[in-house]
Amino acid sequence: MCSEHDPRDNGPFPLSTLRHSVSHLMASAVQKLYPGAKFGFGPAIEHGFYYDIELPEPVEDKDLRKIEKEMERIAKRTPELVREEVSRADAKTRLGAKEQTYKVEAVDLIPEGETITFYRHGDFEDLCEGPHLDRLDRGFHFKLLNIAGAYWRGDENRPMLRRIYGTAFWKKEELDAHLAWLEEVKLRDHRKLGTELDLFSTHAEAGSGFVFWHPHLGAVRRAIEEFMFQEQARRGYDFVYTPHVMREDLFKTSGHLENYGDMMYEGFGIENARYRVKPMNCPGHVMIYATRSHSYRDLPLRMAELGTVYRFERSGVLHGMMRVRGFTQDDSHIFCTPDQLEEEIAGVVELIDMVLRTFGYTYKAYLATRPEKAIGEPAIWERATKALQGAADRVKLPLELDEGGGAFYGPKIDFKVKDSLGREWQMSTVQCDFNLPERFKIHFTDSDGQQKRPIMVHRAILGSLERFIGGLIEHFAGKFPVWCAPTQVAVIPIREEHAAYCKQLEKQLRGELYRVDCMDAPGHMNNKIKDAQQQQIPFMLIAGDREAAEGTVAVRRRGTREQQVMPFAEFKVLLDRLRSTRSLGLE
């Protein structure tokens, strides 16, 4: 955010004011170049600004340079930006006269009694509450970035306008740094790296939104799954497997059909019954719970599954591995008594903290409350929300509020991580559920002999493996830490005659389940070093006469040109340590 502690917010006016004014400047240039343009909203946003405009003719990215030129001309010629208070009727008349239909509508959105203002520079005037710069020649730097469609007032039933994005800074170096950051984001794009590093693919022939994990990314996933298995096993989780296809009635009972039906695929018949592909794993886990009676002594029961679910997503939202139609959740449902609820949630929060730190993420937690479309009594919701808050207090986890952001069956705490590029992603979630136990009428026998309802805690740490690992690719820029890197060690013989020694090293490492690539195909060493470096392999072991004779290896780390000759046994100690501690670095 440019608002909190951004050192670039260093001009005579706040950065957001600057950007808002540059947005106006852009609008005036568009008006000049495209007479008849109708303007919507044009605010400052996190990294810049945009303006939504209905244009009489199509605009393309290449037209942006032309608009920028006009902006510079206008800023020079008519720099004064004048504020004017107007009456509601006056505002409507003036905007109406210019056929600014969206702006006329915008006037009606202004609450009664609020001051209505226009801002004007040269012959361009715009309804706007401000604030703005006093002058447009205050020596700032801007760039227009891209064009896209956007619905008027964000409503898909209203007309679609053209949205032009841009950004502005007070200093040239800051603009350049921001543009460089955008380039970096592009370079790290998991779809780009996915092709370059042979990680995954999607196929038109197979349908969009379905990910094919190649061997390299399969290795990453296995390492992460193993890590998650160990950490959960250590914390008393039990692992289950449930079917992907279940009878439709089950989803009626669970409430999914009614509340989540839009996200589910059409049913199909098997003999005389209707079936559905699961969009969530919870009903399956309830099936297992309900197969026998439970004593309060059995609880909490922590049932975990890497459950693959299928959800309908509209074609336009699909995005690499980040937004897909079939994905695997590291899901779990904890069946517990009301007394245990807070402690169980606290345990989950601890696990989330541990896991996210392992990947080098920092995070924020949000308490998401009752949405409009929800099942269950308000009193129950309140109780669940209190438990979440209580658990967070217990482990001193600060919570921000996400009003109405809960699941249809209960409130939750969502975790948003910040990646190495400073971007936020929604990841882990802990959700309280008093409703599914009720719907499926599951129970346990309490110490007083009474039959009572357990509470279900839904939780996912990574969320979806597709989204999590897609995000990891970008977070690490393809440079995975040793413990989860696709190939951990490349062994490179200097000449063909050293291949035998290299093969021997490879065999030893592979014996300890390291992922090793002995690059002993014919060809020059330099070329292999280039390949290994481009493949982002953490370690290269290069061996020639000296190394073979002495039982050493020349170790070269990813991203460096330095080499360090050491006994192979010593390298193994280093490698073992990096793997077992899941170290993020290579030292």
Next chain:
RNA sequence: GCUGCUGUAGCUCAGUGGUAGAGCACUUCCUUGGUAAGGAAGAGGUCGUGGGUUCAAUCCCCACCAGCAGCUCCA
């Protein structure tokens, strides 16, 4: 789904109303090289799919499929 743009070799991309090219990768041969690209030759494409216009379509038009930038929605 909507708006705009795009689809040519495994990858990145040129190109033309008369059925196609580059670099990298790949294969083979030569090269025995101490830390980021050794040399040569070769193979590889129904120019996303289906229609239409035309004497002729990879190129123009339409539809569909897929992708990209967003909007809306979400793990």
